Amino acid sequence: MNHISAxxxxxxxxxxxxxxxxxxxxxxxxxxxxxxxxxATTQKPQVVLDTLxxxxxxxxxxxxxxxxxxxxxxxxxxxxxxxxxxxxxxxxHTQEIIFTKGTTDSINLVASSYGRKFLQPGDxxxxxxxxxxxxxxxxxxxxxxxxxxLKVIPINERGELRxxxxxxxxxxxxxxxxxxxVSNTLGTINPVKxxxxxxxxxxxxxxxxxxxxxxxxAIDVQELQPDFLAFSGHKIYGPTGIGVLYGKQEWLEKMPPxxxxxxxxxxxxxxxxxxxxxxxxxxxxxxxxxxxIGLEAALNxxxxxxxxxxxxxxEQLQDYALQALQQVEGLRLIGQAAHRAASISFLVGDIxxxxxxxxxxxxxxxxxxxxxxxxxxxxLFGIPGTVxxxxxxxxxxxDIDKLVAAVHKAAAxxx
Amino acid sequence: MxxxxxxxxxxxxxxxxxxxxxxxxxxxxxxxxxPLIDEQYKTDDNLIKGCQSRVWLHTELKDGxxxxxxxxxxxxxxxxxxxxxxxLSGHTPKEIAETEIYFIDAIGLRNHLSPTRSNxxxxxxxxMKMYAVAYMAKQAN
Numbered sequence: 001m002n003h004i005s006a007x008x009x010x011x012x013x014x015x016x017x018x019x020x021x022x023x024x025x026x027x028x029x030x031x032x033x034x035x036x037x038x039x040a041t042t043q044k045p046q047v048v049l050d051t052l053x054x055x056x057x058x059x060x061x062x063x064x065x066x067x068x069x070x071x072x073x074x075x076x077x078x079x080x081x082x083x084x085x086x087x088x089x090x091x092x093h094t095q096e097i098i099f100t101k102g103t104t105d106s107i108n109l110v111a112s113s114y115g116r117k118f119l120q121p122g123d124x125x126x127x128x129x130x131x132x133x134x135x136x137x138x139x140x141x142x143x144x145x146x147x148x149x150l151k152v153i154p155i156n157e158r159g160e161l162r163x164x165x166x167x168x169x170x171x172x173x174x175x176x177x178x179x180x181x182v183s184n185t186l187g188t189i190n191p192v193k194x195x196x197x198x199x200x201x202x203x204x205x206x207x208x209x210x211x212x213x214x215x216x217x218a219i220d221v222q223e224l225q226p227d228f229l230a231f232s233g234h235k236i237y238g239p240t241g242i243g244v245l246y247g248k249q250e251w252l253e254k255m256p257p258x259x260x261x262x263x264x265x266x267x268x269x270x271x272x273x274x275x276x277x278x279x280x281x282x283x284x285x286x287x288x289x290x291x292x293i294g295l296e297a298a299l300n301x302x303x304x305x306x307x308x309x310x311x312x313x314x315e316q317l318q319d320y321a322l323q324a325l326q327q328v329e330g331l332r333l334i335g336q337a338a339h340r341a342a343s344i345s346f347l348v349g350d351i352x353x354x355x356x357x358x359x360x361x362x363x364x365x366x367x368x369x370x371x372x373x374x375x376x377x378x379x380l381f382g383i384p385g386t387v388x389x390x391x392x393x394x395x396x397x398x399d400i401d402k403l404v405a406a407v408h409k410a411a412a413x414x415x
Numbered sequence: 416m417x418x419x420x421x422x423x424x425x426x427x428x429x430x431x432x433x434x435x436x437x438x439x440x441x442x443x444x445x446x447x448x449x450p451l452i453d454e455q456y457k458t459d460d461n462l463i464k465g466c467q468s469r470v471w472l473h474t475e476l477k478d479g480x481x482x483x484x485x486x487x488x489x490x491x492x493x494x495x496x497x498x499x500x501x502x503l504s505g506h507t508p509k510e511i512a513e514t515e516i517y518f519i520d521a522i523g524l525r526n527h528l529s530p531t532r533s534n535x536x537x538x539x540x541x542x543m544k545m546y547a548v549a550y551m552a553k554q555a556n
Contacts, residue, residue: 029435351490352468352488354491355443355490355492358439359439362439409436413440413443414443
């Protein structure tokens, strides 16, 4: 993860907002929308929408098996999208990029395929206490199937990983470490470089859940050296239903296919099937061609704006929001990590997060309430859920002001 | 008053409120004011588990009529529970089972009854209707 360049000129947010038609049009209950649910999904710039339309109106066709012109055009576009993703992550090889349905699908692929091949009874999988259900349940399932144990890196009261405990947990039984880059609930940025270095020193591979990472900071897989990395298109301004699994070629080649079907085969007889090479071995069935092309458009958009500038802008917004929210009487932040990005969870006094979210919604503020698919984390903090505001490149100081004013008003009504 | 008349009265009350925040002010007030349920009935058996807020419902049959008490850990949900109970409580199982509940929709709170809302309110309404049907069957025997 690179640090931001100090000389980068600031982001032209007003201009960026014009690229997002929903931000121009949407009103809720007659009020202009303040969209602060970006950790759940981001809005889409016009260029992504145009790309999808051009695909469906211009060259919609099935990929990889057609001799006809359109099919070749669609195949080229789909494979170009893979190259763009590979370049975005700075992957060494294009075939290290597998298109999936999303982060959840990517993690399930690794858990199932890696797990079936490499997990034996008595082995362990190491995750962290702040993982999303998507980075818990697939591992739980494969551990149960293989007779392995799921071990959990604890966190401190600020919501940071306890690295001392991590080092102790990292014993010879651990066959894979799976952690998130950034907590979707607490906003904590994890020291993934250190985690990877320690795991690799013991020849243990690491999967990074980058669902809340890629849209907020530069990620270079050759620098960072994760063995697997998963993210979703729709959280980085792309379409829903498309996601990415990056995997080091040496691992992917050793792993068995996850699902069977079309595209992933070389030859099929009723007696035996031989599998296609990477990346197709892991892409059974007709892929989400439009999604992949749409994701490419989104990544190109992010590149054009500049991920360093985005990071710098979001950090400014975050610091402003953290300060302003803490002026609200009785407000407490859930998660107070020193290094954090994008997601801010909070509660006010004894007010139920559902009540607060309901009244924010009625004031035109879109936030998320609940456990954010991190129930074990909520149990750890002893709370039913939080209100979570999450930022993206198109948010403004005005958005934060409106959020804070709405929290004040809602809290006054509910106290 | 019939359940239908009670619903119409609630709709009339809400029609006087100009905006969402006024409606919610009223619902929150209901939620704060009413001690809805005897603590001894706030058991896991009586818990209707929603995704975000929890709802408890207790039912009693007295003189051929069903009486409901309930509660929620979220104030707005509690207010809505209170509205639901004020419309349905104290009526015969037959009337409860057979009357269509339309006031939530009419006062613009329909989204609270959508299955994806997960606030337990829809499950609560279903539970009330189910109790009514069960008591009807019991009375018929």
